[in-house]
Amino acid sequence: MLYFIEQCLNGVQLGMLLFLLAAGLTLIFGIMDLVNLAHGSLYMIGAYFAATFAALTGSFVVGLVLALLATLVVGMALEVIAMRRLYGRDHLDHVLGTFGLILFFNELVRLLWGPAGMTLPLTTQMLTAVEVLPGVYYPLYRVVIIVSTLVVALLLYLLVMRTRLGMLIRAGASNREMVGALGINIKLLFTLVFGLGAALAGFAGMMQAPILTVQIGMGENILILAFVVIIIGGIGSIRGAFVAAIIVGLIDTVGRAFLPDLLRLFLSTNAASSAGPAISSMLIYMAMAAILVVRPEGLFPAAGR
Amino acid sequence: MITRLRPRDALIAVVLAIMAMVPVYSSLTGNYFLMSLFTRISILAIAAVSLNLIMGFGGMVSFGHAAYLGIGGYAVGILAKEGINSGLLQWPLALAASALFALAVGALSLRTRGVYFIMITLAFAQMIYYVAIGLDRYGGDDGMTIYRRSQFGLIDLSNKTAFYYLCLVLLLMVAYLIWRIVNSRFGMVIQGARSNDRRMRAIGYPTYRYKLVCFVIAGTLCGLAGVLLANHTDFINPAMMQWTRSGDLIVMAVLGGMGTVLGPVLGALALLLLEEALSGLTEYWQIIIGPLFLLVVLFARGGIDGLLVGMRHG
Amino acid sequence: MAQSALLEVSGIETCYGLSQVLFGLSLAIAPGEMVTLMGRNGMGKTTTVRSLMGLTPAMAGSIRFEGQELRGLPAYRVAKLGIGLVPEGRQVFPNLTARENLVATAANRRNAANPWTLEKVCALFPRLSERLLSMASQLSGGEQQMLAIGRALMTNPRLLVLDEATEGLAPLIRAEIWQCLSRLKAQGQSILVIDKNVEALVRIADRHYLIERGKVVWTGTSRELAADPAVQHRYLGV
Numbered sequence: 001m002l003y004f005i006e007q008c009l010n011g012v013q014l015g016m017l018l019f020l021l022a023a024g025l026t027l028i029f030g031i032m033d034l035v036n037l038a039h040g041s042l043y044m045i046g047a048y049f050a051a052t053f054a055a056l057t058g059s060f061v062v063g064l065v066l067a068l069l070a071t072l073v074v075g076m077a078l079e080v081i082a083m084r085r086l087y088g089r090d091h092l093d094h095v096l097g098t099f100g101l102i103l104f105f106n107e108l109v110r111l112l113w114g115p116a117g118m119t120l121p122l123t124t125q126m127l128t129a130v131e132v133l134p135g136v137y138y139p140l141y142r143v144v145i146i147v148s149t150l151v152v153a154l155l156l157y158l159l160v161m162r163t164r165l166g167m168l169i170r171a172g173a174s175n176r177e178m179v180g181a182l183g184i185n186i187k188l189l190f191t192l193v194f195g196l197g198a199a200l201a202g203f204a205g206m207m208q209a210p211i212l213t214v215q216i217g218m219g220e221n222i223l224i225l226a227f228v229v230i231i232i233g234g235i236g237s238i239r240g241a242f243v244a245a246i247i248v249g250l251i252d253t254v255g256r257a258f259l260p261d262l263l264r265l266f267l268s269t270n271a272a273s274s275a276g277p278a279i280s281s282m283l284i285y286m287a288m289a290a291i292l293v294v295r296p297e298g299l300f301p302a303a304g305r
Numbered sequence: 306m307i308t309r310l311r312p313r314d315a316l317i318a319v320v321l322a323i324m325a326m327v328p329v330y331s332s333l334t335g336n337y338f339l340m341s342l343f344t345r346i347s348i349l350a351i352a353a354v355s356l357n358l359i360m361g362f363g364g365m366v367s368f369g370h371a372a373y374l375g376i377g378g379y380a381v382g383i384l385a386k387e388g389i390n391s392g393l394l395q396w397p398l399a400l401a402a403s404a405l406f407a408l409a410v411g412a413l414s415l416r417t418r419g420v421y422f423i424m425i426t427l428a429f430a431q432m433i434y435y436v437a438i439g440l441d442r443y444g445g446d447d448g449m450t451i452y453r454r455s456q457f458g459l460i461d462l463s464n465k466t467a468f469y470y471l472c473l474v475l476l477l478m479v480a481y482l483i484w485r486i487v488n489s490r491f492g493m494v495i496q497g498a499r500s501n502d503r504r505m506r507a508i509g510y511p512t513y514r515y516k517l518v519c520f521v522i523a524g525t526l527c528g529l530a531g532v533l534l535a536n537h538t539d540f541i542n543p544a545m546m547q548w549t550r551s552g553d554l555i556v557m558a559v560l561g562g563m564g565t566v567l568g569p570v571l572g573a574l575a576l577l578l579l580e581e582a583l584s585g586l587t588e589y590w591q592i593i594i595g596p597l598f599l600l601v602v603l604f605a606r607g608g609i610d611g612l613l614v615g616m617r618h619g
Numbered sequence: 620m621a622q623s624a625l626l627e628v629s630g631i632e633t634c635y636g637l638s639q640v641l642f643g644l645s646l647a648i649a650p651g652e653m654v655t656l657m658g659r660n661g662m663g664k665t666t667t668v669r670s671l672m673g674l675t676p677a678m679a680g681s682i683r684f685e686g687q688e689l690r691g692l693p694a695y696r697v698a699k700l701g702i703g704l705v706p707e708g709r710q711v712f713p714n715l716t717a718r719e720n721l722v723a724t725a726a727n728r729r730n731a732a733n734p735w736t737l738e739k740v741c742a743l744f745p746r747l748s749e750r751l752l753s754m755a756s757q758l759s760g761g762e763q764q765m766l767a768i769g770r771a772l773m774t775n776p777r778l779l780v781l782d783e784a785t786e787g788l789a790p791l792i793r794a795e796i797w798q799c800l801s802r803l804k805a806q807g808q809s810i811l812v813i814d815k816n817v818e819a820l821v822r823i824a825d826r827h828y829l830i831e832r833g834k835v836v837w838t839g840t841s842r843e844l845a846a847d848p849a850v851q852h853r854y855l856g857v
Contacts, residue, residue, distance in 0.1 A: 035420050085603055091420055092366050093602045096559060099552040100598025107591035167723035171712040178710050181672055182724035183698035183774055220548065224431045227424040235421060278439030285432035292413045292425070302714075 005136050007257045008250060013142055015249025016149035020204035021226040022233070022241040023156060024197030030173040030236045030302070031193050034083060035091050037098035039201055039226070040219025041105035042078075046071045046202025047209040047218065048109060051118040060122070060210075067206050068199060075198020079191050087190070106216050117215030126210075145207050152203060153242065160238065169193060173236070173302075225252075228284055232291050234298025243299060248284050255283040317567045320574060324473060328466045340469055341537075346577050347472040348533045351479050353557035353569035355526035358483050360555070361563030362492065363519050364499030368423050368551050369410070369430025373403045373524045375437060375546030377531025382541035383443055385451050392455030392462070396532055403528025404521050406433070411520035415513055418502075430551055437543040448542025455536055462536055472533055476570070479526050484566045486522070495519050556598055624683075625650045625809050626671075626778055631680030631690070633663075633670045633833075640666045642833040643680065648778065653800070653810040655820050657855055658830035664813045665707050667830070668782045672704055673697045685777070699728060703776025707783045707813075709767040713756035717747060717766055720755050725773035740769040743799060761792035768799070779803070780811045797823060817855055821845045829854040 021043060028034050049070045054063030082101065086094050122141055129137035160166040168189060172179045180186045205218075229248050233240030260276030267275065291298065324343055331340040352374055359365040380399035389395060414425040438446045454462040462468050486492050497505045498512040505512050535541050544550070553576065561572025579597075583590035626648040633641040640663045648654045656664055669675035671682060673694045682689040689697050698704065711720050718737070727734040741748035744765040750758055755766060764784060771779060781800075785793040793816070801823045804810060814820060820827070821841045829837040829850070837850055844851065 029420065035423070082599060089602075091423065092360075092555075092559075095366065095368065095423060096552075096555060097599040097602040099555075100595040100602070102595070103549075103591040103598070104595030107589050107595065111589050111592065164723060167715060167719045170714055171720075171723050174712050174714050175710055177674065177694070178706065178712070179724065180694040181674060181698055181704050181706065182770065183695055183726055183728075184724060185695050224428055224548065228428050231421065231424055231428070277441075278436045281435035281439055282432050285428055288425070288428060289413050292416055296416045 002136060003257070004254070005133065006138060007254050009132070009138055009142065009146070011250035011253035012246060013146050013149075013249070014253055015246040016146055016153070017204045017208055018222070018226055018229050018249055019153060019242050019245035020149060020200045021222060022229040022245055023153075023238050024200040025226055026230060026236060026238055026241055027169070027193055028197045031169055031176065032083075032087055032190050034086060035094040035098070036083070036197075037095060037223065038078075038101040038105065039197065040221075040223030041102055042071060042075055042198045042201040042219070043205035043222060044109065044216070044219040045074060045105065046205035047120075047214040048113055048118065049202070050206035050209050051120045051214050052113075054120055060120070060126075063120075064206055068203060071202030071205075072195050072199045075202070076191050076195040078198070079194040083194060084187070084190065102220065105219075110216055115216065117213070120210040120214060122210045139211075141210060145211075148207060149204070152200070156200070156238070165192075225284070228288050230298075231288055232298060234301040236302030237298065237300045240298055240300030240302070248287070251287055252284050256280040259283070313562070313565065313568075317565075317571065320571065321477075328469050332466070337465065340465060342577065342581065344465075344469050344472055344537050345534075346573050347469070347476050348530050348537060349554070349557065349577065350570040350573040351472075351476050351533070352527045352530040353554050353561070353573050354476070354480055354483060354566065355523045355530065356554045357558040357561075357563055357566070357569045358486065358526075359516075359519055359523045360558055361565075361568075362487050362499065363495045363516060365415070365516065365520065366423050366555070367414075367426040367520075367523075368548065368555065369426035369428075370523070370527055370554050371546045371548070371550035372406065372410075372430035372433045373527035373546075374531035374534055374550065375433060375541075375543070376403045376406055377528035377533075378535035378541045378545050379437060379443065379531075380528075381455060381532050381535045382449055382451050385453060385455075386443060386449065390453045390456045392457040395455050396529075399532045400525050400528050403531070404525045407521040407524025408517070411517045411524070415516050415520065427548060427551070430546060431548060434543050434546050434548070437546065444542060446543060448540055448544070451535060451539045451541065454539065455532070468536065472537075475529065475533065479529070480566050480570075482526075486519075487566060491515065491518075556601075560601065624648060625652075625685060626811070627681075627683045628667075628671065629681045629683075631667075631670055631677040631682060633666050633675060633677045635666060635675065640833050641670065641677065644830070644834055645680075646828045646835060646838070648809055648811055650777075650809055651804075651807050652826065653804045653812065653824040655812045655814060655824045655827045656830055657813070657815060657817065657820070657827060659815075659855065662830045663833040664830060665782055666833075668704070668707075668780055668813060671697070671780065672702065698774065698776075699726075701729065701775075701777035703771035703774050703779045705764075705767045705771045705779065705781040705784055707786070709760075709763045711755040711758070711763050711766050711770070713754065715755055716752055717755055717758060717762075718751040720766055721769050721773050724770065727775045729775065729777075731775050734775050735772045737773075740772060743772075743802070744769060761788050761795070764788060764792070764796060765799075768796075772803075778809045778811060780813075782813045783815075784812070785814060785816060793819070815855060817844070817851055 021039065025036065025039050028036050046067055049067035050063050053066040054060050057063055086097055126141040128140055130140050130143060132138045132143060160169060168179060168184055172186065172189060176186055225248065229241055229244045232248065233244030259280045263276050324347065327340055327343045331337050352370065356367065356370045359367060377399045380402050381395045384395045384398065410426065410429045414422055417425060443449050460467055460471065494505060494510050494512070494515050498516060502512050531545065534545065557572035557576050558569045559572065560575050561570060562568035579594065580590065583593055624647045628644060628646050630643040630645055631641055632639065632643060644663065644667060646656065656667060658664055666675060670677040671689070673689065673692050677690050680690065684700055684702065687700060715723060721737055721740060746762055747765055747769060750762060755763065758766060768781070768784070785796055797819045800810060804823065812820060812824060821844055824841055826840050827838065827844050828835050831854055836854060
């Protein structure tokens with residue numbers, strides 16, 4: 001039972017990371033109609049920056065702040081140099097162009113940091129288990145991840161729903177030509193939105209760096225999960241992304257943890273051991289398939305487009 | 306029908322002629338690496354040409370086409386491991402598996418379009434990739450060697466020259482099949498649905514069904530490429546169906562020009578030769594090829610074909 | 620023009636895709652005037668507005684606003700210089716509330732002494748004040764039109780441009796909108812109206828331009844237009 005709760009918490013944690021990525025992707029797609037496959041690269045860059053700056057400064061927090069700024073700069077530079085030339089083009093162009101960028105970034109990281117990947121060590125304090133529920137112990141750092149990502153999600157909500165910038169972002173998602181015709185510099189708005197998306201992706205990458213991974217190609221694996229989240233939640237919907245991300249995180253984590261045991265009830269041990277991992281990895285895609293059958297537009301499809 | 310010889314057609318004819326001569330050159334010079342490279346080019350050309358059926362003519366951008374390379378390859382590999390080496394059993398089963406997967410994925414994905422479709426096909430391909438990684442018995446992440454190529458009584462696939470010509474002939478047959486499809490009424494409906502789906506439906510064509518059939522055909526043909534690939538490398542591993550491979554196939558189709566049946570052959574040739582050349586220059590060749598894709602997208606969207614057309618007019 | 624023009628459009632030529640729509644169109648508006656641009660459908664009225672705003676850039680000619688050349692500027696710069704657009708089809712932001720529609724793009728770039736505020740817009744359109752918290756997509760056609768006008772007013776424009784502001788609206792709502800435009804004119808707002816409703820506009824506007832096939836074919840005061848039913852029939856009749 002305790003194991004189950006721990007896996008649920010891990011699932012929520014994964015879900016929150018997925019949400020940050022999916023939210024950024026949704027924002028960028030909603031406003032600029034841009035399909036950005038290189039979004040995962042920003043996640044990777046954030047992790048690498050965090051590991052590097054933390055090692056240089058000796059402080060995890062300082063490293064994090066510097067990495068966030070660096071990722072923001074890289075994101076906005078990327079938008080100005082490459083992305084803005086893709087606006088208004090066919091989605092196939094976006095896919096091809098950003099695919100090329102993924103290859104570029106993966107190789108650039110390999111050139112600058114080497115092929116081996118990096119680690120971001122944590123203080124022993126961060127690794128100690130705290131009592132989150134009566135009798136349930138969970139590592140402090142993982143709690144920090146969940147809490148901080150929830151805070152970021154809340155800030156994002158406030159930004160989009162309660163500020164003028166948020167109004168412009170939402171207005172731009174439905175009619176960007178009119179937003180420009182009313183005096184707003186949409187080019188600048190686009191750069192800011194892209195930067196915001198990059199920062200969200202980078203933040204997710206940074207936060208998971210100490211406990212999961214800092215390696216080349218990490219962006220693509222989670223990017224595809226983020227796509228699954230967007231499909232389940234509904235394209236263009238941040239609320240949908242939030243709900244879907246938690247669902248996907250839980251299904252994937254809890255599923256992988258318990259499915260092999262569940263299979264052992266029905267199949268021989270051998271069959272369960274070989275089929276278990278394979279089927280576990282299919283779970284979220286099966287969930288996605290189910291949504292496509294029942295509700296192809298997603299759980300919370302965005303209105304007004 | 307084509308009465309004048311356009312630069313593009315001339316180039317394709319020249320390329321095919323050269324490809325037919327490669328084994329001769331190899332046996333004369335002893336450079337068998339070249340023949341191996343061109344075998345690979347032929348095989349991936351089949352995959353790219355099959356992708357172009359749905360992408361160029363059907364407007365369905367599938368970012369999961371490499372899955373069929375994997376399914377075809379793994380069918381051969383798994384059967385070989387379990388002691389079934391007869392090509393007459395392996396190949397039809399491989400094609401059937403590819404067709405089934407295409408049917409399942411297509412049935413679900415074609416309920417959507419545009420960005421959604423791209424993401425969904427990518428997701429399903431990723432799913433099968435992870436399934437392959439989970440198959441410990443068949444190598445898991447490391448992959449598995451195939452000790453005996455598919456056995457056919459008449460032809461010995463381990464004879465590299467015979468195998469080379471087999472691949473080339475199959476490429477031409479696949480291209481011919483696709484040409485026939487594209488120029489049939491079925492093909493007209495598919496192309497019509499690409500430009501205006503609603504109108505086609507209004508006329509009375511159930512475009513979903515047509516697209517699904519097209520999708521299954523493309524997947525099956527790519528499965529054939531997978532079968533050939535497994536035989537060529539004597540090896541299967543999950544990387545065959547990695548999403549980057551799907552991206553490569555799209556690049557080949559775009560680079561070669563999506564408007565023609567054989568255009569992707571040029572694309573496969575260009576991409577693989579470019580990769581060979583660049584990796585000879587530097588270990589970090591993807592730093593060059595990545596931005597190159599972006600530049601192609603920005604400036605040469607018609608692909609090599611587009612450049613050639615420009616040459617004729619310019 | 621005797622006094623210095625607020626807006627001076629000279630001989631603009633514009634294409635829409637491959638076909639040319641405007642063939643040397645010219646008009647002028649003086650400060651405080653309400654001027655109309657009228658004509659049948661497809662004659663180039665909306666293209667004129669889009670060329671003015673920089674949304675569909677003109678290939679030739681000149682557009683001077685308070686002495687500044689507008690041709691070639693991106694839309695947001697044109698808007699910032701003081702032109703407020705109420706576009707054809709209203710185009711309110713459906714996923715924002717009415718209040719957000721008004722506030723999102725609001726600005727007072729010239730530090731006007733008595734700028735438009737949310738309260739003033741609600742005073743002008745009492746119906747809107749009850750609907751401020753509703754999503755714009757839930758408003759009726761007439762309310763959306765008022766919202767679009769209010770949204771443009773909130774940018775404190777020197778020139779208000781309305782494109783087919785009464786299209787598809789009930790006669791009662793139309794009359795309300797004409798009334799509100801009169802009130803704005805009385806406050807000194809310069810207005811360019813694109814519409815087909817001669818009778819109403821002859822009563823409230825100062826001068827008129829009639830457009831046919833991308834060129835101005837007649838221009839004159841309201842009195843002159845009212846007195847010439849033949850001209851009305853020729854260029855505006857069905």
